[in-house]
Amino acid sequence: MNTESNKPRFPHISLAHGNGGRLMRELIEQVFARHLSNPLLDVQADAVPLPTPDGEIMFTTDGFTVQPLEFPGGDIGSLAVHGTVNDLAVAGATPLYLSLNAFIEEGLETALLDRVIESLGRAAVAAGVRVAAGDTKVLPRGEGGGLYLATTGVGVRRKGLRLDMQQIRDGDAILVSGPVGDHGIAVMLAREQFGMRGDLQSDSACVLPLTQALLPLEGLRFMRDPTRGGLAMIAHEIRRATGMGIYMDEGAIPVREAVESVCELLGYDPLYLACEGRVVAVVAPDQAPAALAAWRALPQGQDAAVIGRIDKSRRFVVMQTALGGERMLDELEDDPLPRIC
Amino acid sequence: MNTESNKPRFPHISLAHGNGGRLMRELIEQVFARHLSNPLLDVQADAVPLPTPDGEIMFTTDGFTVQPLEFPGGDIGSLAVHGTVNDLAVAGATPLYLSLNAFIEEGLETALLDRVIESLGRAAVAAGVRVAAGDTKVLPRGEGGGLYLATTGVGVRRKGLRLDMQQIRDGDAILVSGPVGDHGIAVMLAREQFGMRGDLQSDSACVLPLTQALLPLEGLRFMRDPTRGGLAMIAHEIRRATGMGIYMDEGAIPVREAVESVCELLGYDPLYLACEGRVVAVVAPDQAPAALAAWRALPQGQDAAVIGRIDKSRRFVVMQTALGGERMLDELEDDPLPRIC
Numbered sequence: 001m002n003t004e005s006n007k008p009r010f011p012h013i014s015l016a017h018g019n020g021g022r023l024m025r026e027l028i029e030q031v032f033a034r035h036l037s038n039p040l041l042d043v044q045a046d047a048v049p050l051p052t053p054d055g056e057i058m059f060t061t062d063g064f065t066v067q068p069l070e071f072p073g074g075d076i077g078s079l080a081v082h083g084t085v086n087d088l089a090v091a092g093a094t095p096l097y098l099s100l101n102a103f104i105e106e107g108l109e110t111a112l113l114d115r116v117i118e119s120l121g122r123a124a125v126a127a128g129v130r131v132a133a134g135d136t137k138v139l140p141r142g143e144g145g146g147l148y149l150a151t152t153g154v155g156v157r158r159k160g161l162r163l164d165m166q167q168i169r170d171g172d173a174i175l176v177s178g179p180v181g182d183h184g185i186a187v188m189l190a191r192e193q194f195g196m197r198g199d200l201q202s203d204s205a206c207v208l209p210l211t212q213a214l215l216p217l218e219g220l221r222f223m224r225d226p227t228r229g230g231l232a233m234i235a236h237e238i239r240r241a242t243g244m245g246i247y248m249d250e251g252a253i254p255v256r257e258a259v260e261s262v263c264e265l266l267g268y269d270p271l272y273l274a275c276e277g278r279v280v281a282v283v284a285p286d287q288a289p290a291a292l293a294a295w296r297a298l299p300q301g302q303d304a305a306v307i308g309r310i311d312k313s314r315r316f317v318v319m320q321t322a323l324g325g326e327r328m329l330d331e332l333e334d335d336p337l338p339r340i341c
Numbered sequence: 342m343n344t345e346s347n348k349p350r351f352p353h354i355s356l357a358h359g360n361g362g363r364l365m366r367e368l369i370e371q372v373f374a375r376h377l378s379n380p381l382l383d384v385q386a387d388a389v390p391l392p393t394p395d396g397e398i399m400f401t402t403d404g405f406t407v408q409p410l411e412f413p414g415g416d417i418g419s420l421a422v423h424g425t426v427n428d429l430a431v432a433g434a435t436p437l438y439l440s441l442n443a444f445i446e447e448g449l450e451t452a453l454l455d456r457v458i459e460s461l462g463r464a465a466v467a468a469g470v471r472v473a474a475g476d477t478k479v480l481p482r483g484e485g486g487g488l489y490l491a492t493t494g495v496g497v498r499r500k501g502l503r504l505d506m507q508q509i510r511d512g513d514a515i516l517v518s519g520p521v522g523d524h525g526i527a528v529m530l531a532r533e534q535f536g537m538r539g540d541l542q543s544d545s546a547c548v549l550p551l552t553q554a555l556l557p558l559e560g561l562r563f564m565r566d567p568t569r570g571g572l573a574m575i576a577h578e579i580r581r582a583t584g585m586g587i588y589m590d591e592g593a594i595p596v597r598e599a600v601e602s603v604c605e606l607l608g609y610d611p612l613y614l615a616c617e618g619r620v621v622a623v624v625a626p627d628q629a630p631a632a633l634a635a636w637r638a639l640p641q642g643q644d645a646a647v648i649g650r651i652d653k654s655r656r657f658v659v660m661q662t663a664l665g666g667e668r669m670l671d672e673l674e675d676d677p678l679p680r681i682c
Contacts, residue, residue, distance in 0.1 A: 047401035047432035060388035061440035063478040091388035099402035101491035137404040142483025150442035152493035
């Protein structure tokens with residue numbers, strides 16, 4: 001299907017591309033089916049069968065609204081694959097299928113849409129998932145971002161695997177798989193609204209190799225990818241769910257120099273910034289070295305670190321600062337950061 | 342969870358409701374979890390397990406953009422359940438689970454959002470499906486409709502059931518389960534842009550009782566719900582997929598008087614109008630009476646009718662008019678109708 005002759009010839013999306021007729025069929029065939037073609041995706045069918053191996057069927061969904069639609073290291077298309085695939089991965093599942101909803105604003109440049117959906121198709125192949133269902137709607141021209149995507153993921157998980165915050169025990173170690181905040185800062189810089197530019201790339205990636213590397217560890221309690229709200233958000237969720245405090249060592253948390261500098265300049269805290277290709281894991285303390293070694297053996301996990309522990313003697317999320325003091329990490333209330341999603 | 346004390350106290354949605362922090366958690370708890378609460382929906386989990394009975398797992402997705410968000414006989418919330426549940430139902434499946442993505446425009450009235458999500462929850466219970474995953478994003482204020490929803494559905498279908506356009510044979514009968522165009526005209530009238538008002542209600546409903554009534558028939562070839570593009574769209578899809586023409590008897594197609602009158606006044610053709618609670622079925626000619634009887638025995642199928650047949654001696658979609666002449670039904674090209682979704 002992926003032929004030059006089949007490329008879309010309309011330069012912009014119009015409302016008529018959403019009306020259920022010939023133009024909509026052309027949009028779907030020439031952009032979506034062209035890049036996402038696979039034996040399962042049947043644009044004619046109301047619903048398609050999903051062949052599934054043995055295990056628990058796992059289910060998740062996410063919406064995507066990043067601005068700009070393309071940024072260093074990714075775009076809304078690859079992000080829409082990684083975001084949902086990663087939610088399945090950190091739940092201990094193998095991602096298998098995605099559904100894709102595209103809400104396209106009237107006037108969007110077709111070439112941009114085409115690049116984004118091509119990128120989405122590549123990311124899906126790389127992550128080993130197939131887009132098995134899709135739908136597009138065209139929105140009247142507004143002041144929106146031109147394109148909103150939603151993906152729902154289906155995966156399979158080994159029966160009996162327990163992996164959630166209820167498994168967390170006092171003293172458990174907290175690890176992160178790599179530097180935090182790259183995605184947040186890369187997207188901010190791509191907006192050029194601060195007059196800054198940089199070489200920083202988003203960390204947007206499929207984290208399946210990272211999560212699968214930890215699954216054999218019996219002491220693995222819980223994994224999560226620090227997206228919206230960052231590392232700080234995960235710490236607060238664990239605190240609320242377990243009733244135990246969190247102690248983190250600021251000096252141990254990997255942050256790239258470029259991220260550090262921008263945060264210092266603009267007064268942001270990297271711990272609240274979104275990542276799109278990192279994993280936070282909580283493991284039994286005696287298995288922290290094995291978990292760290294498993295991650296560091298992977299290209300994606302070179303900078304993995306043990307960054308803190310569960311501490312029920314504390315009531316809050318406490319950070320030991322580089323200067324040896326302690327500070328409390330507040331819960332995100334309003335918008336201290338430029339919105340990136 | 343569904344307590345008065347837990348009702349949201351913020352009158353409008355703000356961008357901060359989308360930032361991953363406390364306000365977003367309150368929005369999700371006080372609106373979404375409050376109305377959609379069920380044992381599966383875990384707002385803390387990245388992905389949830391779906392218990393599934395034996396059979397083929399079926400998968401579908403749809404996006405929803407109706408204006409106004411509430412209309413006689415329904416709203417975008419119930420519509421987002423019916424649209425996706427119906428796609429599973431016409432594929433011969435029993436719908437089990439939904440994911441829900443909400444894209445909410447900054448400034449949307451919280452009370453309206455609350456009514457819509459409450460309605461969505463009621464429609465899900467009535468259709469026997471559980472919302473097992475969800476996500477919300479807040480969009481900057483634009484000229485959009487205030488709320489866009491996407492739902493992805495998972496169902497189960499009897500193994501070995503063949504139900505698609507490839508099963509269709511020359512001479513097969515075409516049935517519709519009730520009057521067409523109610524939804525399209527009800528939404529149009531709700532806009533009040535034509536200075537007309539009426540008592541017409543949308544037909545928005547779960548069609549599962551209709552589809553299950555036909556599943557025991559061996560001669561059942563194919564079912565579809567005539568949404569965007571209407572009856573005419575389905576006829577053209579069958580023609581393209583099978584290479585056979587379609588013959589329809591205009592006088593046999595059930596259309597309510599109110600729909601007929603509005604169409605005459607404004608020059609629309611009811612065959613292109615969207616329904617949200619009707620089914621078109623193609624069955625072997627000798628089983629048309631049994632199919633018709635099965636539908637008419639249901640409250641939703643009182644006005645069911647045999648409306649035409651597959652006719653390979655014709656190349657087009659041909660309509661026998663009330664006056665005894667014939668006209669060709671064109672494929673929808675541009676926007677001959679006011680957009681309702």
